Amino acid sequence: MVAPQEKRSSEERKHKTVPNGAQTSQGQWGRAWEVDWFSLASIIFLLMFAPLIAYYFVMSCDQYQCSLISPLVDLLLGDTRLSDIWDKTPPLTYKAAGIYALWVTLQVILYAFVPDFCHKFLPGYVGGVQEGAVTPAGLVNKYEINGLQAWIVTHVLWFANAYYFHWFSPTIIFDNWIPLLWCANILGYVVSTFAMIKGYFFPTNAKDCKFTGNFFYDYMMGIEFNPRIGKWFDFKLFFNGRPGIVAWTLINLSYAAKQQELYGQVTNSMILVNVLQGIYVLDFFWNEAWYLKTIDICHDHFGWYLGWGDCVWLPYLYTLQGLYLVYHPVQLGTANAVGILILGLVGYYIFRVTNHQKDLFRRTSGNCKIWGKKPEYIECSYMSVDGTKYYSKLMTSGFWGWARHFNYTGDLMVSLAYCLACGFAHVLPYFYIAYMAILLTHRCIRDEHRCFSKYGKDWKRYTTKVPYRLLPGIF
Ligand code: NDP
Helix, strand or coil, X not given: CCCHHHCCCHHHCCCCCCCCCCCCXXXXXXXXXXXXHHHHHXXXXXXXXXXXXXXXXXXXXXXXXXCCCHXXXXXXXXXXXXXXXXXXXXXXXXXXXXXXXXXXXXXXXXXXXXXXXXXXXXXXXXXXXXXXXXXXXXXXXXXXXXXXXXXXXXXXXHHHHHHHHCCCCCCHHHHCHHHHHHHHHHXXXXXXXXXXXXXXXXXXXXXXXXXXXXXXXXXXXXXXXXXXXXXXXXXXXXXXXXXXXXHHHHHHHHHHHHHHHHHCCXXXXXXXXXXXXXXXXXXXXXXXXXXXCCHHHHCCCCCHHHHHHHHHHHHHHCCHHHHHHHHCCCCCCHHHHHHHHHHHHHHHHHHHHHHHHHHHHHHCCCCCCECCECCCEEEEEEECCCCCEEEEEEECCCHHHHCCCHHHHHHHHHHHHHHHCCCCCCCHHHHHHHHHHHHHHHHHHHHHHXXXXXXXXXXXXXXXXXXXXXXXXXX
C-alpha cells in the first residue's frame, strides 16, 4: 500500500517486459499461484457446506426456536426427516424476489449514479473520487466513495416509511427472511459465476488476473483482481459494502420492529446489538476511503469468497444476534448491560485507533505523530510484476508496536460484546465470535504469509521487533 509519490526515481526501477496477455509471469504478492491439497480441500468443503450452514442457522431459528442441537437430535431419533424440515421451509416467493430486486437496484443506483455530496459538507469525511493502492501489476485504480451517502439515503427512506408513508411494514425483512435467503443466494452465485467468466474472456485488467489452473480454487478465490463494468462500477467495492453492509443495520431495525410487534417492547439487549453493530457499520462507511487500503480491496481477488460471501454470509450470519433476540427477548440487568456496552466501546476504540494509526502513518509517509511522538518504523521494499521497485514502511510504534494485528483484537472484543448481549441460554448467538476468531486468525496468518513474500527479509526484521500477532505476550 504505497502512494504513487512514494515511488523513487526512475533509475531505481528495474524494468521487465510483461506481455499484454491474459496471464503474466510471476507476481510476488497477491493470492496464491499454486494450490496445495489443504487449500483445495478447504475450498471444496466451503463451496459445499457454507450455503448449508447459512440455511441451517436461519432454519433452526424458524423451526426450532434457534436451537442448533434440536434439529440434529430430531433427525437422529427419527422424530423428523430431512424432507419434513424442507417442507416447512418457506419457498422463494414473487414478493421476496420483488423486494430483493428493488433493494439491489436502489443500491446500484446510489452507488453508480449518485456522486458523493457528503464530503462537501461533512468536516473530516473523505468521499468522492479516491485512489486505491498499487495493484500487483502496478496500476492505481480510482473509486467513487459514496457509501456513507448511500447508507444515509437508505436509512432516511426506511424511517420515512416507518413513521410517515407506511408503504410497507418495518418487519418486512424478518417476515420474508427465508424467501430472501434464496434471492441472496441466486445473486451470490450469479455474480461469482459472471466474475469467473469475465476473468477468462473480458477481464478489466489482464495483467492483474491470476489463474491457478484449478477450477474450484479460481472460482472460490477469484481470477480478476478488480473486475469492473465501465469505468466506475467496481465489483469489490460494491459487493463488499452494499448491498450487504447497508442492509446490516436495516436487518437489525427490522428485528427490533418485530420484537415490538410480538412483545410490545424492545429489550435493552436488542438496543445494545443495534447500537454496537450500528457504530461498526457507520464506522465502515465513514472510513470507506480507508477501506480501499484493507486486504479485501488491496489483495483479494473477486470470486465466490467475496461475491457469495457478501450477498449471503454477511447479511445472514452477522445478524444472528438480532434474529435470536426476536425468538428469545433477553432483558439484561443494568450492570450486565453497562459491562457489555463498555466492552463493545473499548473494543471499538482499539479497532478504530489502531486502523487510524496505520492509515495516518501510511498517508503521511511517517510524517505524523502517534501518541504525541514521531512514529518508529522499518524501511522496506518490494517489486511489482513489471519489475518496478517500490518503497514502503512498517510502523513499530503505537498499537502497531504492541502486536502486529491489534486492530483484529479490538474487532474480536466488539464481536464478543454482541454475543454476550444475548445471554447464555443458547449457543447460536456465539457463532459470530467463534467465526470471527477463526476468520481473523486465519486472515492474520494469510496476511503475514503474503507480507513475507512481498517484503522478504524486511518482514523478518519487523516480526523480530514486534513478535506478537494479536495479544502481547501470548499470541
Ligand atoms: P489491516 O488493516 O491490518 O491491513 C494489513 C496490511 O497492512 C498488511 O497487508 C500490510 O499491507 C499493512 N501493514 C501490516 N503491518 C503494518 C505496519 N506495522 N505498518 C504499516 N502497515 C502495515 O488488515 P485488514 O485489511 O484485514 O483489516 C482491516 C480492518 O477490517 C481490521 O480492523 C479488521 O478487524 C477488519 N475486518 C473485519 C472483518 C469483518 O468481517 N467484520 C473482516 C476482515 C477485516 P502492505 O502490503 O500495504 O504493507
